[in-house]
Amino acid sequence: AVNGSRLWQSLMDMAQIGATPKGGVCRLALTDLDKQGRDLFVRWCEEAGCTISVDKMGNIFARRPGRDDSLPPVIMGSHLDSQPTGGKYDGVYGVLAGLEVVRSLNDMNYVTEAPVEVAVWTNEEGSRFAPAMVSSGVFAGVFDLDYGLSRADLDGKTMGEELARIGYAGDQEVGGRKVGAYFEAHIEQGPILEVEGKTIGVVTDCQGQRWYEITFTGQEAHAGPTPMVRRKDALLGAARVVDAVNRIGMKYGPLACATVGLMQIHPNSRNVIPGRVFFTVDFRHPDDGILKAMDGELRAEVERIAGEIGLETEFQQIWYYAPIKFDESCVAAVRKGVERTGHSFRDIVSGAGHDACYLSKVAPTAMVFIPCIDGISHNEVEETTPEWSTAGCEVLLHAVLDRANA
Amino acid sequence: AVNGSRLWQSLMDMAQIGATPKGGVCRLALTDLDKQGRDLFVRWCEEAGCTISVDKMGNIFARRPGRDDSLPPVIMGSHLDSQPTGGKYDGVYGVLAGLEVVRSLNDMNYVTEAPVEVAVWTNEEGSRFAPAMVSSGVFAGVFDLDYGLSRADLDGKTMGEELARIGYAGDQEVGGRKVGAYFEAHIEQGPILEVEGKTIGVVTDCQGQRWYEITFTGQEAHAGPTPMVRRKDALLGAARVVDAVNRIGMKYGPLACATVGLMQIHPNSRNVIPGRVFFTVDFRHPDDGILKAMDGELRAEVERIAGEIGLETEFQQIWYYAPIKFDESCVAAVRKGVERTGHSFRDIVSGAGHDACYLSKVAPTAMVFIPCIDGISHNEVEETTPEWSTAGCEVLLHAVLDRANA
Ligand SMILES: NC(=O)NCCC(=O)O
Ligand SMILES: NC(=O)NCCC(=O)O
Numbered sequence: 001a002v003n004g005s006r007l008w009q010s011l012m013d014m015a016q017i018g019a020t021p022k023g024g025v026c027r028l029a030l031t032d033l034d035k036q037g038r039d040l041f042v043r044w045c046e047e048a049g050c051t052i053s054v055d056k057m058g059n060i061f062a063r064r065p066g067r068d069d070s071l072p073p074v075i076m077g078s079h080l081d082s083q084p085t086g087g088k089y090d091g092v093y094g095v096l097a098g099l100e101v102v103r104s105l106n107d108m109n110y111v112t113e114a115p116v117e118v119a120v121w122t123n124e125e126g127s128r129f130a131p132a133m134v135s136s137g138v139f140a141g142v143f144d145l146d147y148g149l150s151r152a153d154l155d156g157k158t159m160g161e162e163l164a165r166i167g168y169a170g171d172q173e174v175g176g177r178k179v180g181a182y183f184e185a186h187i188e189q190g191p192i193l194e195v196e197g198k199t200i201g202v203v204t205d206c207q208g209q210r211w212y213e214i215t216f217t218g219q220e221a222h223a224g225p226t227p228m229v230r231r232k233d234a235l236l237g238a239a240r241v242v243d244a245v246n247r248i249g250m251k252y253g254p255l256a257c258a259t260v261g262l263m264q265i266h267p268n269s270r271n272v273i274p275g276r277v278f279f280t281v282d283f284r285h286p287d288d289g290i291l292k293a294m295d296g297e298l299r300a301e302v303e304r305i306a307g308e309i310g311l312e313t314e315f316q317q318i319w320y321y322a323p324i325k326f327d328e329s330c331v332a333a334v335r336k337g338v339e340r341t342g343h344s345f346r347d348i349v350s351g352a353g354h355d356a357c358y359l360s361k362v363a364p365t366a367m368v369f370i371p372c373i374d375g376i377s378h379n380e381v382e383e384t385t386p387e388w389s390t391a392g393c394e395v396l397l398h399a400v401l402d403r404a405n406a
Numbered sequence: 407a408v409n410g411s412r413l414w415q416s417l418m419d420m421a422q423i424g425a426t427p428k429g430g431v432c433r434l435a436l437t438d439l440d441k442q443g444r445d446l447f448v449r450w451c452e453e454a455g456c457t458i459s460v461d462k463m464g465n466i467f468a469r470r471p472g473r474d475d476s477l478p479p480v481i482m483g484s485h486l487d488s489q490p491t492g493g494k495y496d497g498v499y500g501v502l503a504g505l506e507v508v509r510s511l512n513d514m515n516y517v518t519e520a521p522v523e524v525a526v527w528t529n530e531e532g533s534r535f536a537p538a539m540v541s542s543g544v545f546a547g548v549f550d551l552d553y554g555l556s557r558a559d560l561d562g563k564t565m566g567e568e569l570a571r572i573g574y575a576g577d578q579e580v581g582g583r584k585v586g587a588y589f590e591a592h593i594e595q596g597p598i599l600e601v602e603g604k605t606i607g608v609v610t611d612c613q614g615q616r617w618y619e620i621t622f623t624g625q626e627a628h629a630g631p632t633p634m635v636r637r638k639d640a641l642l643g644a645a646r647v648v649d650a651v652n653r654i655g656m657k658y659g660p661l662a663c664a665t666v667g668l669m670q671i672h673p674n675s676r677n678v679i680p681g682r683v684f685f686t687v688d689f690r691h692p693d694d695g696i697l698k699a700m701d702g703e704l705r706a707e708v709e710r711i712a713g714e715i716g717l718e719t720e721f722q723q724i725w726y727y728a729p730i731k732f733d734e735s736c737v738a739a740v741r742k743g744v745e746r747t748g749h750s751f752r753d754i755v756s757g758a759g760h761d762a763c764y765l766s767k768v769a770p771t772a773m774v775f776i777p778c779i780d781g782i783s784h785n786e787v788e789e790t791t792p793e794w795s796t797a798g799c800e801v802l803l804h805a806v807l808d809r810a811n812a
Contacts, residue, residue, distance in 0.1 A: 275785070
């Protein structure tokens with residue numbers, strides 16, 4: 001019922017924009033390349049007969065009218081921004097699977113009862129601007145618009161400025177409208193489906209997350225004549241926290257995840273004892289109580305380590321959301337879609353955050369996962385197969401029809 | 407005999423070039439600001455009647471003729487480049503104390519037997535281009551010219567390119583000429599003189615150094631759905647090495663120093679497990695055997711840590727020099743200078759590397775230290791006093807006269 005090779009070709013075409021030497025993509029949110037990706041998506045949607053609107057967070061909605069266009073739309077979507085060394089599918093798959101559903105409905109001259117939309121959410125990755133999923137968060141009323149537009153990258157450029165610069169500061173209010181249902185297709189980004197030989201993951205839950213920003217300030221001094229015992233080495237402190245974060249992750253395993261992904265060392269000179277280090281911590285767990293326990297251990301470790309070296313600490317939890325349960329009827333619609341298409345499946349908990357997490361606050365929501373090779377994502381070698389890609393899109397189509405004709 | 411306030415004023419004037427908000431200096435080697443500093447020095451020397459020459463490494467020599475100008479010159483000098491967040495005195499003091507000696511000789515219409523030169527050595531800090539003291543090293547024949555000119559910064563720009571760009575790629579051959587003696591005045595950069603209440607450090611030795619570059623390669627992956635046990639986190643490895651480096655420094659203390667000053671994380675994104683980390687290690691000890699033992703422990707720790715996480719390792723010692731003993735007769739000349747001027751003093755071992763270390767390979771060499779406040783250097787708050795500055799310059803004058811009239 002869907003054209004899998006057309007979908008695959010679109011994935012490959014989009015992957016040209018920001019293509020990296022190792023087969024991945026670098027298309028950071030609100031860069032010129034992000035604009036190119038958005039422009040291509042908009043052109044494709046217009047060619048498919050959709051009407052485009054853009055909201056003040058730069059979220060794009062491509063609408064295919066329903067028989068009763070006053071009904072709340074069923075929205076499919078995900079994001080087009082990537083990590084600095086990201087893959088071809090993370091986010092893009094959910095957007096283009098949505099487009100393929102529209103194209104397939106067109107091929108069949110099928111008119112849904114309710115309108116169907118394909119959404120592109122701005123800055124899902126949280127790499128250039130933290131936190132992740134910020135624009136779907138504004139749409140869902142979790143963040144206010146000012147907060148969203150004032151998120152700044154490490155050079156101090158804000159999302160508001162960058163949206164205006166690339167011409168995607170839309171005029172539509174963000175959110176505040178009724179959504180019939182939201183479905184997001186995505187690569188799993190973990191190893192479970194592939195290991196168990198299942199084609200489809202029916203996503204029932206999403207683990208909770210806490211993100212932190214920590215700055216240690218010690219004292220810059222000469223690496224030569226400064227005795228070890230007189231030092232206040234901010235990097236030594238940060239290093240010990242990296243190790244502690246790993247210990248906390250292992251302790252609450254196998255479901256806990258704990259990562260330091262970003263670190264900036266000041267002044268970053270070979271023969272200077274680092275005086276200041278800024279770094280981030282990313283904690284995840286499907287159980288909110290455990291996530292809270294991890295939080296407590298991190299705070300204690302940071303305090304202990306700063307104390308033993310004599311560092312000043314700025315510590316901020318900059319993002320938190322509790323584990324999320326998706327809507328039972330939407331999950332059932334996905335499961336029905338799997339049954340109709342006959343693909344193998346299992347229920348699964350998402351380890352990554354997705355725009356669906358925030359959409360679930362304002363709309364009945366569910367997700368469809370397909371496997372990715374070796375569970376690898378946020379890496380240029382991220383890969384899936386045309387067969388899995390087609391299967392996920394078929395399930396998405398059925399789930400959408402289930403809700404758009406309800 | 408010297409004009410201490412003129413010297414202090416020159417220090418303050420030079421500190422305007424690259425001045426930082428916290429009272430320090432950022433004048434990285436071969437930047438536009440370094441050019442401005444060099445230009446100012448050259449102008450001052452010409453006003454003092456000196457002849458300027460520049461060699462192919464950009465080392466500058468300002469020459470005041472002797473009565474017998476065929477005698478090998480007595481050279482005073484140090485460097486004008488700074489750390490990214492450096493101070494006003496590190497290097498600059500030795501250069502401008504040399505200039506003040508020349509100005510004082512002019513004031514007195516004093517003609518030395520041998521010519522006297524003030525030298526500025528290119529890229530002593532080793533911050534923008536590693537290793538440190540590279541151009542005095544070429545002058546001393548420790549490195550060849552190609553090696554020196556091909557040193558590259560983290561953006562890949564070479565010293566040769568940057569020398570040409572700022573107009574300081576001179577035409578004179580580097581080194582290969584006879585030097586009567588070399589004297590370098592410098593702030594101590596450590597706490598000993600101030601703690602003991604001594605005005606002058608008579609530098610007898612310089613500790614040895616080993617610098618390393620290490621790259622750990624693991625696997626980039628998503629911080630959310632990637633189980634802890636499947637990770638190959640390059641930053642976790644680097645963090646453990648930072649801790650190990652500190653342990654090694656403490657173990658061989660109180661004289662050992664061990665520092666990780668620079669680290670680059672790839673891709674440096676909050677929700678990506680770091681796939682590659684590049685970092686440096688700086689080891690120092692006055693005993694070459696202990697320095698060798700530290701080297702062995704580092705190699706073992708890096709191998710162990712890489713093994714436990716599953717990381718690939720590139721490990722390179724990029725710089726080594728054994729502890730250095732300065733020339734006894736030059737050290738005696740400094741000591742005589744201290745006696746004549748009546749300042750308090752003690753013998754001292756330099757914890758930092760200095761151009762004098764390499765000059766000592768081709769010329770009788772010694773150094774004069776003055777205290778700096780709290781022993782702090784490689785920091786914007788680096789400070790000394792006009793009194794100490796004057797005292798060091800007086801001692802330098804006497805030591806130079808001792809050798810230039812010998
Ligand atoms: N799906 C995905 O990669 N989202 C980025 C936000 C996160 O780190 O969970
Ligand atoms: N004196 C000084 O700061 N030299 C830089 C080279 C070193 O780190 O020893």
